[in-house]
Structures are given as structure tokens and as C-alpha cells.
Amino acid sequence: MNFWEQIKAQFKQGSVLTRLIYINLGVFVLVVAWLILSALGNLDKTWIHDFLAFPASFDRAILTPWTFVTYMFTQINFFHLIFNLIALFWFGKMFMNWLDENRLLAVYVLGGLSGAAMYLLSYSFFPGLAVQSQTAQVVGASASIYAIMLALLAIAPRFKIMIPLIASFELRQLVLVFLMIDVFSIAFSQNIGGHLAHFGGAIFGYTFGLLYKQGFDMTAWFTAIIRGVMRSLKSKQQTKVHFTQTNKTRHESDMDYNARKTAEQKEVNRILDKIGTSGYDSLTKREKEILFKSSHM
Numbered sequence: 001m002n003f004w005e006q007i008k009a010q011f012k013q014g015s016v017l018t019r020l021i022y023i024n025l026g027v028f029v030l031v032v033a034w035l036i037l038s039a040l041g042n043l044d045k046t047w048i049h050d051f052l053a054f055p056a057s058f059d060r061a062i063l064t065p066w067t068f069v070t071y072m073f074t075q076i077n078f079f080h081l082i083f084n085l086i087a088l089f090w091f092g093k094m095f096m097n098w099l100d101e102n103r104l105l106a107v108y109v110l111g112g113l114s115g116a117a118m119y120l121l122s123y124s125f126f127p128g129l130a131v132q133s134q135t136a137q138v139v140g141a142s143a144s145i146y147a148i149m150l151a152l153l154a155i156a157p158r159f160k161i162m163i164p165l166i167a168s169f170e171l172r173q174l175v176l177v178f179l180m181i182d183v184f185s186i187a188f189s190q191n192i193g194g195h196l197a198h199f200g201g202a203i204f205g206y207t208f209g210l211l212y213k214q215g216f217d218m219t220a221w222f223t224a225i226i227r228g229v230m231r232s233l234k235s236k237q238q239t240k241v242h243f244t245q246t247n248k249t250r251h252e253s254d255m256d257y258n259a260r261k262t263a264e265q266k267e268v269n270r271i272l273d274k275i276g277t278s279g280y281d282s283l284t285k286r287e288k289e290i291l292f293k294s295s296h297m
Contacts, residue, residue, distance in 0.1 A: 111201040157170070159171040
């Protein structure tokens with residue numbers, strides 16, 4: 001198996017988090033490749049950035065609808081890439097301690113879209129930004145990462161995070177530092193809209209986390225689409241293989257089924273509250289099993 005085949009195998013068999021990291025890396029490689037070709041061939045160096053970046057005006061955004069998605073997978077330089085991928089891996093792993101992979105993808109994408117919406121609104125509402133709306137653009141996974149980070153904050157604010165050789169922090173303390181950096185960056189940074197986009201992702205993530213603890217999943221429609229697509233892809237891959245799939249027959253009424261699911265969600269919420277106050281290690285073996293099963297439903 002050559003290097004490219006290994007990459008494809010890891011992408012197919014890896015988790016959603018692994019795939020998100022690979023996509024961000026792949027887009028960065030394409031950007032670098034174009035920059036090299038443009039330098040050698042005297043081509044338009046800014047074309048690739050203009051093609052992938054999300055614009056700050058409604059009229060430009062309507063003409064480039066793909067940028068609502070492409071911008072959240074595009075990094076502008078190597079340090080931007082490394083910082084975002086480390087944050088994505090770190091918070092993504094923590095996210096999957098409580099929730100499943102499909103919800104991670106949903107929060108990443110919907111958080112990124114919320115960041116884009118905040119970016120557009122900022123350049124329409126604030127006069128100081130509106131004058132730049134025809135030229136400003138934004139790229140980066142930060143809004144999506146903020147959505148993941150704030151979803152975690154809502155679910156388990158007191159979760160302990162160990163930073164080797166430095167100290168131990170509660171999640172809420174670390175998130176507060178990130179948010180304060182963004183607030184101060186608005187005063188001193190030239191990328192004001194980008195920092196405001198972070199807050200768009202943060203608002204979505206925190207809202208998702210709060211509602212999820214109450215038993216309402218904002219991403220249910222998105223995860224249903226993901227599962228449907230995955231089932232469709234799997235069925236196509238197995239067209240040459242004859243198999244019989246047995247389904248468990250539900251011997252309970254709709255009322256009993258709904259009551260059971262509500263009780264299960266209440267138990268999961270109780271466990272999440274316990275993690276928020278006492279940490280993951282305080283869970284019993286049974287509670288960990290319940291949490292694990294709920295995240296793979």
C-alpha cells in the first residue's frame with residue numbers, strides 16, 4: 001500500500017474528527033500548490049483565496065454560495081493551520097467524550113455557518129466595517145472550533161483540563177481566556193470581522209449545549225441527513241454482497257417508546273450534570289456505560 005492509499009484508508013476508516021483534520025490539511029495543500037504554480041507561471045496569486053474565502057457583503061456572498069462552507073476549511077498560513085488543527089483535535093476529542101461523531105460534524109458545520117452569518121451582519125450593521133464590505137473576506141476554522149468549545153462549556157463547565165508542565169484548569173476558565181482575547185483583539189486587530197465571526201460560532205455552540213442538556217437537539221435534522229447519506233453510501237458499497245439484515249421488532253406502543261426515550265435522556269442529563277460538578281472520573285462504571293451507549297445511538 002503506497003502513501004496515497006494509506007491516506008485514503010485512514011480517511012475512510014477514521015473518525016469524523018480525523019476526516020475534518022484531513023480536509024483542512026487537504027485544502028491547505030491545494031492553496032500552497034496554487035501559490036507555487038502562480039509564482040512559477042505568473043498567474044493570479046490571489047485567485048485561490050478569493051475562490052475559497054467568504055465575502056463580507058450579501059451581493060458577493062450570493063454569487064459565491066460555496067464559500068459559506070469552503071471558508072471554514074481554509075487556513076491562510078502555516079501557523080494559522082497548526083493552531084486551528086491543534087485546537088480542533090483537542091476540543092474535538094473532548095466533545096466526543098459526551099456526544100457522538102455526527103453531532104461533532106453538525107456543530108462544526110452549523111457553527112461555521114453561524115460564524116459566516118455573524119460576519120455578514122457585522123459588515124452590514126457596523127458603519128466602521130460597512131465601508132470595507134466590498135473587499136473584506138474571511139477564512140479559517142475558528143468559528144467552527146468556537147462552536148465546539150462553547151458546546152462543551154454549556155455541557156460540562158467544570159470539566160478539568162490538564163496542560164502538561166503548566167497547570168490544571170476548569171474548562172470555563174480556559175474558554176473565558178479565549179473569549180477575552182477575542183474581545184481585546186477587536187480593539188487592536190485589523191481582522192475585526194473575523195473575531196466577530198468567532199462569536200457567531202460561540203453563540204451557536206453554547207445554545208446547542210444548553211438545549212441539549214434540556215433534551216432538545218438543535219442538530220437532529222442535520223445528523224439525520226448525515227446518517228441517511230452514510231446509509232446510502234454503505235448500501236452502494238455493498239451492492240455486490242448479498243446479506244440479510246435483521247431488525248429488532250419493537251413490541252411497545254409509541255407512547256411507551258416515547259416515555260422510555262424521555263427517561264433515558266433525563267438519565268443522560270443527570271450524568272452530564274454530575275460530570276460538570278465532579279468531573280468524569282466521579283462516574284460509576286454503569287454511568288459511563290450509559291453515557292457511552294447514548295453517544296453511539
